[in-house]
Amino acid sequence: xxxxxxxxxxxxxxxxxxxxxxxxxxxxxxxxxxxxxxxxxxxxxxxxxxxxxxxxxxxxxxxxxxxxxxxxxxxxxxxxxxxxxxxxxxxxxxxxxxxxxxxxxxxxxxxxxxxxxxxxxxxxxxxxxxxxxxxxxxxxxxxxxxxxxxxxxxxxxxxxxxxxxxxxxxxxxxxxxx
Numbered sequence: 001x002x003x004x005x006x007x008x009x010x011x012x013x014x015x016x017x018x019x020x021x022x023x024x025x026x027x028x029x030x031x032x033x034x035x036x037x038x039x040x041x042x043x044x045x046x047x048x049x050x051x052x053x054x055x056x057x058x059x060x061x062x063x064x065x066x067x068x069x070x071x072x073x074x075x076x077x078x079x080x081x082x083x084x085x086x087x088x089x090x091x092x093x094x095x096x097x098x099x100x101x102x103x104x105x106x107x108x109x110x111x112x113x114x115x116x117x118x119x120x121x122x123x124x125x126x127x128x129x130x131x132x133x134x135x136x137x138x139x140x141x142x143x144x145x146x147x148x149x150x151x152x153x154x155x156x157x158x159x160x161x162x163x164x165x166x167x168x169x170x171x172x173x174x175x176x177x178x
Contacts, residue, residue, distance in 0.1 A: 047082055050080070050082040050088075051079055051080055051081075051082050052077065052078075052079055052080075053077070053078045053079075053080065053088060053090060054077055055072065055073075055074030055075060055076055055077075055078060055090060056074050056075055057074050057075040058074070058092060058093050058095070058120055059074045059075075059090050059091065059092055059093065060072065060073050060074065060090070060091050060092075060093055060122055060123070061074070061078055061088060061089070061090055061091075062088070062089050062090075062091055062125070063080065063085050063087075063088045064085060064086045064087045064088070065084065065085045065086070066084070066085065066086065068125070069125040069126060070125055071122070071123065071124060071125045073093075073122050093120050093121055093122045093123075094120075094121040094129075095117075095119075095120055095121070096115065096116070096117025096118060096119050096120075096121050097117050097118055098117055098118045099117070099134045099135045099137075099162070100116070100117040100118075100132065100133070100134055100135075101114055101115065101116045101117065101132070101133055101134070101135065101164050101165065102114070102115045102121060102129055102131070102132050102133075103129070103130045103131045103132075103133075103165075103168055104123065104127050104128065104129055104130065105127070105128050105130050106124070106126050106127055107126045107127070107128055108126045109126075112130070112168035112169075113168065114164070114165050114166070114167065114168060116135075116164055133165075135162040135163060135164045136162065136163045136172060136175065137159075137162050138157065138158070138159030138160060138161050138162070138163060138175065139159050139160055140159050140160045141159065141177055141178050142159045142175050142176065142177060142178065143156055143157060143158045143159060143175075143176055143178055144156070144157045144163055144172045144173060144175060144176070145172070145173040145176070146163075146170055146171070146172050146173075147170070147171055147172075147173075148167070148169050148170050149169040149170075149171060150167075150169040151169075157172070158178075
């Protein structure tokens, strides 16, 4: 007598296996569209997240494309090609008050400039803020000695006035009384 010599010698659960195969195929046929649909939804979510950007009125979208950087100012909805850029970041623009100024440097050309408030400061694609400051209020008995670091020229700013640097290379001494 060999092992499994007759069908009656087989365990009962093995005899039910042929009847369970159509049910397994049916479950697989039902699960496949669900899995594919769920996977498609996940891919679509990440694709849309990379395509659509909502920008507020005091925001900018800084997009690093494959060979350049661009800045898109808000408000609005911006649509980007998801394969046409490396990174995109929504940044909040700075609000400069009446007494504020910012020194900005263009990282490509190296040029520096002063931006004075009051205004919403939106930076260009290659602009970096190097320093921020506030204007100096001078009474009618005060004055400042100003020096241009590029030329070495010294001038005097007399009060009453609020002094702001006129160029990036201008600096002021401490307030002095007349």
